[in-house]
Every structure is written in structure tokens, then in C-alpha cells.
Amino acid sequence: MTTTDPTTDHARGLAVETRGLTQTFGRTTALNGVDLTVRPGTITGLIGRNGAGKSTLVSLIAGLRRPSAGEVLVDGEPIFENPRGMAGTQLIRESGDAFDDEKVRTTLRWYADLRPNWDGDLAGRLVDAFELDVTKKAGKLSRGQRSTLGAIIGLASRAPLTIFDETYLGMDATNRQMFYDAILADYAAHPRTIILSSHLIGEVEQMFEDVIVLDSGRVRMAGTADDIRTRGLTLVGRTPAVEELAAGRTVLSRTTLGPTAQVTVFLTEGDDVAHLTQQASEVGVAVEAPGLQDLFVHLTRTDGAGSSSTSGAEKETTR
Numbered sequence: 386m387t388t389t390d391p392t393t394d395h396a397r398g399l400a401v402e403t404r405g406l407t408q409t410f411g412r413t414t415a416l417n418g419v420d421l422t423v424r425p426g427t428i429t430g431l432i433g434r435n436g437a438g439k440s441t442l443v444s445l446i447a448g449l450r451r452p453s454a455g456e457v458l459v460d461g462e463p464i465f466e467n468p469r470g471m472a473g474t475q476l477i478r479e480s481g482d483a484f485d486d487e488k489v490r491t492t493l494r495w496y497a498d499l500r501p502n503w504d505g506d507l508a509g510r511l512v513d514a515f516e517l518d519v520t521k522k523a524g525k526l527s528r529g530q531r532s533t534l535g536a537i538i539g540l541a542s543r544a545p546l547t548i549f550d551e552t553y554l555g556m557d558a559t560n561r562q563m564f565y566d567a568i569l570a571d572y573a574a575h576p577r578t579i580i581l582s583s584h585l586i587g588e589v590e591q592m593f594e595d596v597i598v599l600d601s602g603r604v605r606m607a608g609t610a611d612d613i614r615t616r617g618l619t620l621v622g623r624t625p626a627v628e629e630l631a632a633g634r635t636v637l638s639r640t641t642l643g644p645t646a647q648v649t650v651f652l653t654e655g656d657d658v659a660h661l662t663q664q665a666s667e668v669g670v671a672v673e674a675p676g677l678q679d680l681f682v683h684l685t686r687t688d689g690a691g692s693s694s695t696s697g698a699e700k701e702t703t704r
């Protein structure tokens with residue numbers, strides 16, 4: 386039998402499993418009996434509305450606090466107070482995880498000493514690409530620069546379990562794209578387990594192999610991104626034909642452009658997708674996989690508009 390060292394074994398990444406994971410803060414239940422698995426060597430998206438429990442969940446996965454109940458297993462071992470598991474885990478929190486009173490250069494050196502897989506060349510290349518001033522104190526960085534520093538630490542650490550908790554906050558669109566490109570490039574070269582929590586679903590959903598949707602401290606849905614997309618269907622074609630196919634269904638979004646409409650509908654258990662696709666093809670309507678954003682909004686609305694009617698839930702755009 387070969388044993389693996391989670392601090393250096395990044396050929397596959399670490400698996401995560403939570404069982405009955407519960408976290409309360411006084412009278413607030415931030416997480417309520419969460420059972421989930423994160424497959425090793427995948428990029429998993431963690432999505433949920435404000436206050437859904439994402440930050441609480443990732444801090445428990447990183448072993449930063451003892452859960453009120455339940456457990457987190459990283460590579461089969463409880464993570465809390467487990468130096469071996471924690472050494473293989475890097476969480477980048479919204480705050481950026483830097484030392485405010487120290488220069489950026491000092492923070493990077495500290496991580497270089499701490500992280501066994503640290504890639505100094507990669508850190509240097511990213512510092513240059515993001516034009517980060519390493520002589521500045523971290524506390525004097527702008528919000529976006531602080532996120533950039535977090536992104537660099539997270540990537541260059543090459544931890545077998547890397548977690549980015551809304552690390553993009555404050556970054557402009559160009560820097561966000563550079564960050565996503567850097568994740569994909571480094572993940573392709575050095576596969577590991579990456580968990581990415583984000584509100585900007587449309588921007589990042591193509592990166593996700595798996596998705597966990599948290600809602601009020603519970604897992605609302607989890608699975609591969611492709612499986613989750615099968616819960617909806619996007620119809621594109623001449624408006625009357627599209628509307629006829631969508632009639633009686635829950636419409637998640639509707640965009641019209643001149644005589645053409647693009648309508649995303651939510652599918653129910655009883656829907657015969659093959660039949661619907663055939664009907665669409667007969668009237669010249671194209672069928673596409675929907676974006677996760679529309680499904681997410683539908684699944685996590687609390688105003689009742691996302692339940693079952695054909696009105697109210699939808700996002701409507703006319704161009």
C-alpha cells in the first residue's frame with residue numbers, strides 16, 4: 386500500500402466530505418445538517434445567496450473552526466485540529482489573508498516558507514501580470530488589489546485543496562478574467578481540488594465541473610454542472626414558435642430581439658425532453674443548455690415568484 390502526503394500529493398487533489406455539518410452562532414443557524422462531497426481533482430462551484438452559509442462552510446472545510454455538530458472529512462480524516470490535512474488546504478477568504486502592516490513582499494515570503502508546494506516563479510509572474518506593487522503594505526492596497534494578492538497566494542500555494550471564497554471582490558473585469566484564466570491554466574498543469582465560491586455565476590460557470598447550491602444553510606442542489614443544467618432548457622427561434630413551446634411552463638428568462646426570442650424554461654420531473662426537442666426542431670426552434678444563473682435564481686428565490694407560474698419568475702429583456 387502506498388501512502389500519500391496531502392501536502393505534496395497534488396496529482397489528484399484532496400476529497401472533501403461533510404456529514405450532518407451544522408454551525409450555529411447564537412440563535413443563527415448558518416449551516417443546518419449539510420451532507421456533501423467534493424470530488425478530488427475537480428473545480429467545484431459553491432453558489433448561494435447572501436447569508437446562505439458559503440463562508441461558514443468553507444471555513445469549516447479549511448479546519449478553521451470546530452463545527453457545532455457533524456464533521457468535515459478531508460481525504461477521509463476529520464480536518465479540525467488535524468495539522469496534516471490543514472497543511473494541504475489553502476483557503477483564501479474575502480479579506481485576502483494578508484498582513485496589513487507588512488509589505489506585500491513580506492506576505493508572499495511568509496507563504497513561500499509556509500506552503501510546501503509554493504511556486505515562486507508563478508507568484509512572480511502573477512505579480513507582474515497583475516502589476517501588484519510588492520513594496521506597498523497590504524493594508525494600503527485597494528479592495529481589488531487585495532483580492533489580487535489573495536488570488537496570487539491561492540494559486541502559487543498549489544495546495545491540494547484550494548478554496549477561493551469570493552476572491553474576485555473589487556477586481557475589475559480584466560483582472561477577474563486574468564484570474565480565471567490563471568486558475569484554468571495552473572489547474573490543467575497541476576490538477577488539484579479547487580472550490581470557488583462566487584456570486585458572478587455567469588462569469589465562472591464554464592469553469593465548474595461540479596456545483597453546490599447552498600440555500601439558507603442547506604444544500605439545495607449538488608451535482609455536475611451538466612446535470613444541473615438539464616433542469617432547464619433554452620429555446621431560441623421565431624417568437625411565436627418559441628412562445629408556443631414555452632406555454633404552460635415556468636419561464637426563467639426571456640429575451641426578445643426583433644422577431645426572435647430566447648426563452649429559458651424550467652423542466653419538471655415528468656417532462657419528456659426528447660419529445661420537446663423533437664417538437665422544437667419541427668418548428669425551427671433551437672434547443673440549448675441554459676446558463677446556471679437562471680436556474681440558480683429560480684431555485685433560491687424566496688418571494689414565491691420562482692415556484693410554478695409562467696409569470697413573475699422570469700427575467701425579461703428586450704433588445
Ligand SMILES: Nc1ncnc2c1ncn2[C@@H]1O[C@H](COP(=O)(O)OP(=O)(O)OP(=O)(O)O)[C@@H](O)[C@H]1O
Nearest residue numbers: 410413414415433434435436437438439440441442
Ligand atoms: N461569526 C459570526 N457570528 C454570528 N453570525 C455569523 C457569523 N458568521 C456568519 N454568521 C451568520 O451566518 C449566516 C451565514 O453567513 P455566511 O457568511 O456563511 O454566508 P455567505 O453565504 O458567505 O454570505 P455572503 O454571500 O453574503 O458573503 C448569516 O446569517 C450570518 O449573519
